[in-house]
Amino acid sequence: MYQGQLVRLREYRKEDIEKAKEFLNDFEVRKNLQIGVPYPYTLEDEEKWYSNVSAVKDTYTFALETLEGLYIGGCGINQIDWKNRKAVIGIFIGDKEYWSKGYGSDAINTLVKFIFEEINVNKIALCVYSFNERAIKCYEKCGFTREGVLREELFRQGKYHDEILMSLLKREYYK
Template sequence: MYNGELVKLRAYKEEDIERAVGFINDEEVKKLLDSNTPFPMTKWQEEEWIKSRKAGSDSTYDFAIEDLETGKYIGGCSINECDLKNRHCTIGIMIGDKEYWGKGYGSDALKVLIKFIFEELNMNKIKLGVFSFNSRAIACYKKVGFKEEGILKYELYRSGKYYDIVQMAIFKDEWI
């Protein structure tokens, strides 16, 4: 529905569920994505999550990320916590298919998502939090224009150790 150079952001399809379960239950993906205890998710839970998401609600928007060339579902991104009065929102992204890591698919998806947020939702600020050990994601966010706003010290407990969460943002007037 919304195209970049490498990806298309579109609605989730029922046939995405199997791959989505595989992505979310991959140990490395889950480590980079989920701040809760990394517990496996069932197919039923993922199916219910996808079905529960309302396309275009006032506070949440979810997109599947598809490879433009092959039509393959490779991940997802979302817009959450839309504050319509103050014009800011929080985003999340996951490239679950590891074959697509480090090849520009995440940054292309982010560019499409940012454009949608600023041009269609008329937001002024986009925020996100990223685990301090996720250097690949931090580099990707910086590549598309996000800047560090602060650090939540020792906010995440993972594998017997505490880690920081880096808060980042991009503003509409800086993006344009």
């Protein structure tokens, strides 16, 4: 559907469900994604999530695949505020073979282009945990700026961690 230099953003398919469950049940992947208890997903959880993916909602969910067609993760718009023209995004690369090789930043850049050129929002926002230094570097590389910090927002692995708020404005993207 939407293609970058290394990845393609496409629709999720039924055949992605088992691999997505595997990715999301890997603690190294899961710990970066949600504030709740990183409890394992079941196949039924993934199937239920998949059945709710729709192109007619205010969320836009993409599977990430390499240009060779290998499913490696997902990204998308988790929330849109139409009045204020703001989108909140998220991403995960589940296949660790593709970590720290530019696939995440290419996916973010491709998603950002889609959002600014097709959805017409003014601001893209995201949250990242302070321990996820690889993601923070990726977002900064893609032009995102730190807006603020929610101190000790997350309890994970016996410690409290900050949540960093980041954003990219449309005018910054086009500079």
